[in-house]
Amino acid sequence: MIGVKLKYLRIQKGYSITQLAKKAQISKSYLSYLEKNPETNPSLHIISKIAAALDTSPNYFIDQEQEEGKEEINQEWMDLLKNGLEEGITKEDFEEFQKYLAFIKYKKSH
Structure with missing residues (x-):
């Protein structure tokens, strides 16, 4: 399910395949192949390059627990996002909120 994720x-x-391939320093054709063949298991090295380019952890692609309840969570998140957009929240507002949450998590752990 790596390709789906x-x-x-x-x-x-918001990346095209070309943009992500360039950022991850892998071929566009291989990236496209991974997306179209979700059962493919790329090497950890490739997963790490893609994860870094997408600002996430390689565990995002490997962790099977994220599969459970995915549709339910996605619909819930999509509803929240839709409501936020309707209320005028911008992409920049959301990014700022993410930074704030990361700061709060950091403060709690230290």
Whole structure:
């Protein structure tokens, strides 16, 4: 299911296949192959390059627990996102909120 997660996150981040391939320093054709063949298991090295380019952990692609309840969570998140957009929240507002949450998590752990 790596290909499905890869495509989902690539689209969420707003990258084309070409842009992500360049950022991850892998071939565009291989990236496209991974997305179209979700049962393919690339090497950890490739997963790490893609994860870094998408600002996530390699565990995002490997962790099977994320598969459980995925549709339910996605619909819930999509509803939240839709409501936020309707209320005028911008991409920049959301990014700032993410930074704030990361700061709060950091403060709690230190």
